Amino acid sequence: MITDARALRRSFVPSELEHRDGQISHLTAALRPITHESPGEHTFIYGPSGSGKTTLAKYVAERLERQAVNFRWGYVNCMSDSSTNAVLQRLVRTAGLAAHLSTDGTPSSEFYDQFREFDGQVLVILDEVDCLEDETVVHALYDVPNVTMIVITIDEDDLLARTDSRVQSRLRSMTTVALEKYSHAQLVDILRARIRAGLAPGVITSAAIAEIADAAAGDAREAIAILRQAATVVDSSDEREITVDVVGRVEDDAREEIRRDRVDDLGTHKRLLYDIIEAAGEIGATELRETYEQRCSEPKGNSTRRRYLGSLEDKYELIATDGCGRGKVYRVTEP
Numbered sequence: 001m002i003t004d005a006r007a008l009r010r011s012f013v014p015s016e017l018e019h020r021d022g023q024i025s026h027l028t029a030a031l032r033p034i035t036h037e038s039p040g041e042h043t044f045i046y047g048p049s050g051s052g053k054t055t056l057a058k059y060v061a062e063r064l065e066r067q068a069v070n071f072r073w074g075y076v077n078c079m080s081d082s083s084t085n086a087v088l089q090r091l092v093r094t095a096g097l098a099a100h101l102s103t104d105g106t107p108s109s110e111f112y113d114q115f116r117e118f119d120g121q122v123l124v125i126l127d128e129v130d131c132l133e134d135e136t137v138v139h140a141l142y143d144v145p146n147v148t149m150i151v152i153t154i155d156e157d158d159l160l161a162r163t164d165s166r167v168q169s170r171l172r173s174m175t176t177v178a179l180e181k182y183s184h185a186q187l188v189d190i191l192r193a194r195i196r197a198g199l200a201p202g203v204i205t206s207a208a209i210a211e212i213a214d215a216a217a218g219d220a221r222e223a224i225a226i227l228r229q230a231a232t233v234v235d236s237s238d239e240r241e242i243t244v245d246v247v248g249r250v251e252d253d254a255r256e257e258i259r260r261d262r263v264d265d266l267g268t269h270k271r272l273l274y275d276i277i278e279a280a281g282e283i284g285a286t287e288l289r290e291t292y293e294q295r296c297s298e299p300k301g302n303s304t305r306r307r308y309l310g311s312l313e314d315k316y317e318l319i320a321t322d323g324c325g326r327g328k329v330y331r332v333t334e335p
Contacts, residue, residue, distance in 0.1 A: 001235040007198030008228040010221060010261070013058045018193055019186040020056055023177050027060045030175045031148065034121045035068045040148040044171055046156040047179030049315075050219030053152045056179070057125045061150075070120030072096055079128040079316075082267045084108055084137045091124045108140075115144050127152045130159045131267070131311055133304060135167045142170045149174075154315055162307075181218030188213045190220055191227055199231060204242035211247045225254040262316050269300055270308045277319055277330045285328040 006012050017024060031040035045053045061073045074095030081090045085103040088111035092098040098114040115122050124141060129151040132138070141147050151171070153159045156178075160168055182190065191209050208230070216223035229250035230242045239246065266274060276291050277283055283291075293299045300308070309330070312319045322329045 001200055001203050002198060002231055003200050004198045007194050008224065008231060010224065012194075013055055013062060014193060014197065016193065017052070017056065017059050018190045019182065020052060020179075023056055023179060024060060026175075026177050027056065027150075028063070031060060031064055031123065034064060034071060034123065034148060037068075037070060037121060039121060039146060040123070042142060042149045042170070042174040043151075043177060044156065044174040045150060045152045045177045045179065046154065046159075048181050048218075049154060050216070050221040050223075051179040051181055052220055053179055054125075054127050056177070057127075057150045057152060061123055061125065064123065068121065071123070072118065072120065073123040073125070075125045075127065077127045077265060078131040079262075079265045079270070079311075080267050082131050082133045082270075084132075084134050085111070086267075087126070087132065087137055088112070095122055095124070097122075112140065112144060115141075115147050118146065120146065122147050123150065124148070125150045125152065129153050130155070130315065131270075131308075133300070135163050139167050139170055158314075182220055183218070184210075184213050187216055187218065187220060187223050191223055194224060194227060202241070203234070204230075205244070207244050208242045208247050211244045215247065215251050222254065222258060225258050226251055229254040229257065259318070262318060266312075269296065269305075270312060272296060273305070273308055274312060274318060274332070278332045282329055282331045285326055285330070288330055 002008070027043060030043050034040045045057060047053055058075065065071060065073065072095040074091035074093070076087050076090040076094070078087060081087050085106065085108060088108060089101060089103050092101060092111055092114045097118055098111070101111065101114070124147060126138070126149065129138065130153045138149070138151060141149055151174070156176070160171060163171065188209055191212060195204060195209070212223050212226045215226060226247060230246050233250055234242050234246060263271070263274060272295060273288070273292055276288060276295070289305070292305065309319070313321060317333055319330055320333045
């Protein structure tokens, strides 16, 4: 049944991106100077979860790689790598510029020098940029002459509201690309493209495809996760096709998979906070802070910790709270 499992993975970048022609053209135009060995326009991509922000950025970067001779691009998910050195190390490594550099003991300036010393243009993609511990890395990368940035977040206004004036100025000057949730018909098209790329012909009913699109409610990540779970279940059983009944059976598993992926993506401090809350079932703010500080050799300050908890609750919906101030209680959410 499964002919190419890559097409069912969340990291898969398709050869054609469905229903994003305008955004592709906009982003391509912003980055076109790179093909002439000049910096492109720094770009700010925002939109709801599952709207294709990361896929759009990687899709255009891969196309650019085929056109530009002296060009590298790097990617970092700031949810996983949120400190300045971790971000810079991931970028230089994925761009193939300095695999030997370590985050321990390497000054930030050395990472920036790797970009400056490269005799060509570099595109860096900062995904989940709202998770950065220190947004001044955006300001610093902005000023590297041969670096062009794509920064990605869910909520543009929220990010702008809490950054300092220098970084806010840089973000406001960027070209913006806004994405919206997919419609039902658009999700059906996206699913059909993944099915053609990854599954044998005739193994899923049209009703099942429509059911997946309904269940995902505009979220392509969720739609693809449901498709992957359904294909895996049928592929390992005596069933011959993916039906509406199969889709109904795997929806919860697909959402749990997305949740676990998000948890796995968490950086060290965010993951520790989440694990403490999960282990406790329910925990008060004071106890959470004390437990975190006991278990962490280099705990973050109160404002950074609160920001991490805010992201876990508001953007990634991994935790929920009741009450406020010292009376606030934290718990993990159900998928």
